Amino acid sequence: MHDYSVVIVDDHLLFAQALENLVNTFDNFKVLYQVNNGRELLKQLEAEEATPDIALMDINMPVLNGIETMHMLNKEHPDIKVLALSMDDDEGTIIKMLRAGAKGYLLKDIHPQTFHCALNDVIHKGFYYSEKITSTVLSSLHKADSPEVILKDREIEFLKLACTEKTYKEIAGDMFLSPKTIDGYRESLFEKLEVKSRVGLVLYAIKHDLYKV
Numbered sequence: 388m389h390d391y392s393v394v395i396v397d398d399h400l401l402f403a404q405a406l407e408n409l410v411n412t413f414d415n416f417k418v419l420y421q422v423n424n425g426r427e428l429l430k431q432l433e434a435e436e437a438t439p440d441i442a443l444m445d446i447n448m449p450v451l452n453g454i455e456t457m458h459m460l461n462k463e464h465p466d467i468k469v470l471a472l473s474m475d476d477d478e479g480t481i482i483k484m485l486r487a488g489a490k491g492y493l494l495k496d497i498h499p500q501t502f503h504c505a506l507n508d509v510i511h512k513g514f515y516y517s518e519k520i521t522s523t524v525l526s527s528l529h530k531a532d533s534p535e536v537i538l539k540d541r542e543i544e545f546l547k548l549a550c551t552e553k554t555y556k557e558i559a560g561d562m563f564l565s566p567k568t569i570d571g572y573r574e575s576l577f578e579k580l581e582v583k584s585r586v587g588l589v590l591y592a593i594k595h596d597l598y599k600v
Contacts, residue, residue, distance in 0.1 A: 395421045397445040424448040425456025446473045457487035468509045482589045491515030545572045550598040
């Protein structure tokens with residue numbers, strides 16, 4: 388049975404060691420090595436012949452953080468599936484990592500069983516997003532027969548701006564609309580796209596290549 392290789396990118400050594408021990412208890416998964424930051428990962432990837440299947444990556448790291456590392460990996464090692472790991476459930480941080488190409492986002496207090504499911508999902512489905520991060524719309528990422536949603540031009544404009552770091556108030560200013568009208572766009576899209584959060588909007592936009600302003 389094939390073993391999937393994992394690397395851990397995290398500057399918290401105790402956590403990284405505990406994570407390696409946990410991953411190595413799972414069937415079909417094996418940790419190749421740990422590194423402290425993104426720059427060490429890139430150096431290790433240059434030196435190693437084998438490319439890992441999954442990188443478990445912290446976001447807040449010295450030297451080269453998770454988001455910066457993601458951009459580098461997209462250019463040089465696009466086949467590596469990155470699962471972001473963080474104590475931070477800030478919406479803006481999650482959106483940055485997903486826009487940069489992460490295949491999932493895990494909080495460090497995740498249950499080991501859920502963590503195991505996340506590793507399997509990334510390998511077999513190509514992504515993992517928890518219920519806390521978004522909702523059932525993500526099943527459409529791999530459903531060719533999912534019903535097509537028709538968006539109006541202004542809804543698409545709002546969706547693209549929602550993928551940026553702008554606040555809803557700033558988006559209202561850019562679209563020359565009142566904050567109340569923007570709230571209406573947001574709630575309408577939540578219902579139309581079956582998502583529960585701004586992160587859900589961003590994931591939909593990424594899937595349909597609507598996130599570039």
